[in-house]
Amino acid sequence: MSFTTLGDYIGSFFNENKKFLAANYPGITLSRLKAELKDFCRILESQFDDIYISENKGVIEEFLKKVRQGTPLEYISNRAFFYRSSFYVNENVLIPRSETEIMVEWTSEYIKKNKLNDISIADIGTGSGAIALSLAGEIGEIEARIVASDISPMALEVARANKFFHRYRYPKTVKIVFEESDLLTNLDEKFDIIISNPPYIKEAADLSEVHGQVHRFEPHLALYLKDEDYDNWFKNFFQQVEEKLNTGGLFIMEGSELHLEHLKDILSEYQFSNLELIKDYTDRYRFLKGIKNG
Ligand SMILES: C[S@@+](CC[C@H](N)C(=O)[O-])C[C@H]1O[C@@H](n2cnc3c(N)ncnc32)[C@H](O)[C@@H]1O
Numbered sequence: 001m002s003f004t005t006l007g008d009y010i011g012s013f014f015n016e017n018k019k020f021l022a023a024n025y026p027g028i029t030l031s032r033l034k035a036e037l038k039d040f041c042r043i044l045e046s047q048f049d050d051i052y053i054s055e056n057k058g059v060i061e062e063f064l065k066k067v068r069q070g071t072p073l074e075y076i077s078n079r080a081f082f083y084r085s086s087f088y089v090n091e092n093v094l095i096p097r098s099e100t101e102i103m104v105e106w107t108s109e110y111i112k113k114n115k116l117n118d119i120s121i122a123d124i125g126t127g128s129g130a131i132a133l134s135l136a137g138e139i140g141e142i143e144a145r146i147v148a149s150d151i152s153p154m155a156l157e158v159a160r161a162n163k164f165f166h167r168y169r170y171p172k173t174v175k176i177v178f179e180e181s182d183l184l185t186n187l188d189e190k191f192d193i194i195i196s197n198p199p200y201i202k203e204a205a206d207l208s209e210v211h212g213q214v215h216r217f218e219p220h221l222a223l224y225l226k227d228e229d230y231d232n233w234f235k236n237f238f239q240q241v242e243e244k245l246n247t248g249g250l251f252i253m254e255g256s257e258l259h260l261e262h263l264k265d266i267l268s269e270y271q272f273s274n275l276e277l278i279k280d281y282t283d284r285y286r287f288l289k290g291i292k293n294g
Pocket residue numbers: 093094095096097100124125126127128129130131149150151152155181182183184197198199200221222223
């Protein structure tokens with residue numbers, strides 16, 4: 001078979017590997033694959049029919065090799081879209097998910113509705129910094145300090161890079177700092193809001209729910225907790241949140257629909273009221289929030 005243009009080559013690759021692509025990249029289309037290849041090769045859409053494969057095979061094969069391995073497209077392009085903008089990502093951070101945007105939206109509306117100002121916010125397990133930086137860009141020109149923390153120094157490097165890329169996106173009244181910390185242990189201050197998308201998948205019991213591509217490529221530190229430690233991990237987390245949250249402060253976290261009801265029961269053993277589960281757009285309970293009592 002002779003391929004001529006880049007457009008033909010990628011079209012044939014897509015048709016010949018449809019089954020593999022559908023299994024590894026749910027919902028993938030030829031135009032999405034082309035869009036990623038276009039960015040990877042730094043070309044324009046119109047050039048698909050002008051560029052001849054013979055001269056450019058190296059770079060295109062480098063891209064296709066990663067696709068054949070099932071590497072998430074976001075790790076190939078080092079870019080993930082989250083809440084109105086794009087974030088730099090690599091294998092050291094979770095690819096931010098669209099459902100997490102609901103928590104950003106919910107929290108920024110809470111800040112605006114309650115006319116909060118001069119506040120401090122902690123984003124625990126910040127990963128790429130997607131939550132902290134999106135919130136920073138969404139809460140308007142109020143005085144705010146956002147502490148974005150993670151136990152992984154490599155994740156924090158990614159978050160810091162994203163702070164630089166997003167530097168014009170949030171007002172000067174909003175200050176963002178990064179801290180390496182196991183949960184809140186290194187954070188020596190109190191907060192008005194603690195937001196978190198922590199690891200929440202039970203390593204053994206929930207494994208069948210996890211897509212193979214996620215398990216193979218995304219950092220296990222970001223995904224899993226040991227089944228036998230699960231409740232204690234969250235008890236420890238909730239206790240630290242209770243200690244570091246100001247009276248009347250908001251705690252909101254993302255979790256698994258399989259365990260969130262149970263985590264709500266655990267959270268009710270601490271000094272919180274107005275406990276509530278919040279649904280995602282597919283009608284599943286995916287977020288837990290509570291207000292710290294006096
Ligand atoms: C589910 S990812 C969330 C990443 C990012 N916030 C997002 O929503 O895309 C969980 C993050 O928590 C971090 N993490 C895991 N255990 C932690 C701990 N004990 N203390 C702080 N961060 C932790 C991981 O490194 C990872 O970045």
